Amino acid sequence: MAAPDEPDPASFRAQARAWLATHAGPYRPSASPDLPSVVFADAGDPTWVDRGRAWQAELRAGGWAGLGWPEAYGGRDLPLALRAVWAEELSVAGMPPPINLLGETVVGPTVLDHGTEVQKRRFLAPILEADELWCQLFTEPGAGSDLAAVTTTARRDGDGWVLDGHKTWTSGAHYADFAILLARTDWDAPKHRGCTFFLVDMRQPGISVAPVRQMTGGSAFSDVVLAGARTPDGLRLGDEGAGWAVATTALRHERLHLGLGLARAGGSVERLLAEIRPRGLADDPVVRQLAARLVTEARCARHLGWRMLSLADAGAGPGPEAALAKLAAGRVSRRWDELADAVRGAGAMVRDEYTPAQLWAPATRIAGGTDEILKNVIAERVLGLPAEPRTDASMPFRDVTRSDRPT
Ligand SMILES: Cc1cc2nc3c(=O)[nH]c(=O)nc-3n(C[C@H](O)[C@H](O)[C@H](O)COP(=O)(O)OP(=O)(O)OC[C@H]3O[C@@H](n4cnc5c(N)ncnc54)[C@H](O)[C@@H]3O)c2cc1C
Known part of the structure; x- marks a missing residue:
């Protein structure tokens, strides 16, 4: 049942449609609005990030950002059904999603679920304002479908961590200010139990980003090398070794x-x-x-x-x-x-x-x-069919035979 002050879907749809009819931000309606806007990144248009930030600022000012976030952190606490209505209207109007899509849909909600109050106060508002753009450093050359096989290593050093490894296919890395990162902190634990989750400042000397040119003409994603990059322990999200959760x-x-x-x-x-x-x-x-x-x-x-x-x-x-x-x-x-x-x-x-x-x-x-x-x-x-054989789930990750490591 809807909360007493929650709009009903029909009037919410009408509000969304009316707002979109008068607010196009820096865009004109597109023939294919359902593309993630990052597809066009760097497609020969140096103003792309500025226009994306301006559009998100307009959405924010109109009350159309953070629809599912709690009100205490700048959102509207709306159910998914209404967020889907908004997404539909955005599509019908031919308008792109906000530039900080990953921040709003993945990073913010994950920080809300696992972050400390200090982390929430520090990071959530700049996500909705598009003041800080985010990317996701998960996939590696040897860990995509099998994400728990990440080998990027985080090593404790004083009150922080030193990060070394190679991430790939990182959407938006070339303009992101921060990243969420899954890294290995214990090579002797089974693969799912040896990972820890971090928030990382992308603007530091230990991180190099090489955009990959795609056949779309844009550069939606990049190769990212971490070589002695650092993040403070205060930016660890969740417990050490609990990164898989x-x-x-x-x-x-x-x-x-x-x-x-x-x-x-x-x-x-x-x-x-x-x-x-x-x-x-x-x-x-x-x-x-x-x-x-x-x-x-x-x-x-x-x-x-x-x-x-x-x-x-x-x-x-x-x-x-x-x-x-x-x-x-x-x-x-x-x-x-x-x-x-x-x-x-x-x-x-x-x-x-x-x-x-x-x-x-x-x-x-x-x-x-x-x-x-x-x-x-x-x-x-x-369908309840027999599970794929997974022989490496319980052995120490160090002992798992991998094609990218000598046995
Ligand atoms: C547009 C785009 C954006 C992306 N953005 C990001 C991002 O921002 N951040 C990020 O971290 N990653 C990102 N990725 C990476 C994406 O998550 C991985 O490409 C995906 O998880 C697959 O991993 P892989 O490429 O290593 O392929 P692999 O895992 O090596 O798979 C290769 C092939 O083997 C098949 N295969 C693998 N395992 C099995 C199995 N057990 N059973 C049957 N078949 C199997 C796969 O289906 C695939 O066809 C992005 C990818 C794309 C295409």
Whole structure:
């Protein structure tokens, strides 16, 4: 049941729509608003970060940032269902999400769950104001799907930690001010019990960031090398050796956000469908079939997303249904890409505003958990099939045979 002062979904939607009709920030409506805005980072536009900060400041001033955060930390304490309504309206209006998306959807909620009061007071407000932008230093060349296999090492030194290692695919690292980091603090413990979670200042000499140029033309992510980087013990989130639980919280919030993202798919789909008739393709059997498949799968994905959000609002999630929802969302991106090709025909070879979204579509099968890993989760936790053999979970991490280490 809604809290007495909580808006009902219809009036909340009307408020969101009215606000978006008069506030476009530094943007014009986009044909593919559902792309994470980081896709365009460094795409030859040096003003990109400034415009992203300005848009987030406008959202914040209008009361549209931190919708799910507690009021005590600048949020509005709204349930996920209303946050999904907002995401949908943002998509329909053709507007991008805030630049500090990771900060707002993953870092802030994880700090709220595991942080000390000092950490909350220090970090939460600058996230909503976009004064400090965040990135996520989890994946490594030898630890992606198997994230608990991280080898980046944090070593105690006085009242702080020294960090050495190599992270990769770090979205937004080249403009981030701070990072969340999963590092190994005990090589003799089993892999899940030897990790610790830290907040790290990215603007220090021990951290070098090399942006990776992608086929979208942008540089959404970077390779990050930590060589003698430092972070004070006061920026450890959770207990030493308890980093896996904190990382799991962060991944849970990421999956919830992906559920909200599902609600966003509407804007891109509707815009593409609207192009079919003016181009004289309404009777083209291939276009019709692809359009029907896209609409059907988009609706299924939307319902899976809403189911996940309702369960989470009721305190029951996100469970394995989040894997289903994310799998479905990725497929919708790829169906959208197929239809965009068919609708644009030879025009698809010319770079236009659809191009970044089309070139981005393949990434949706990897980011936030690959399709294969999600299928494993569904097989084991939804269908109850036998679990994959995991022989290294209980042995000291030091003894685990790895292809990137001599035996
Ligand atoms: C757009 C994008 C943004 C990203 N942003 C970030 C970020 O900001 N921060 C961050 O830390 N990381 C980020 N990543 C990294 C992402 O989390 C990893 O790419 C992902 O977890 C997969 O890890 P990997 O690339 O090491 O692939 P691997 O884990 O090496 O997998 C390689 C292949 O093997 C398959 N595979 C692996 N294990 C199994 C198994 N047990 N069963 C069946 N198949 C398996 C995988 O499905 C995949 O097809 C991003 C990735 C993308 C694409």
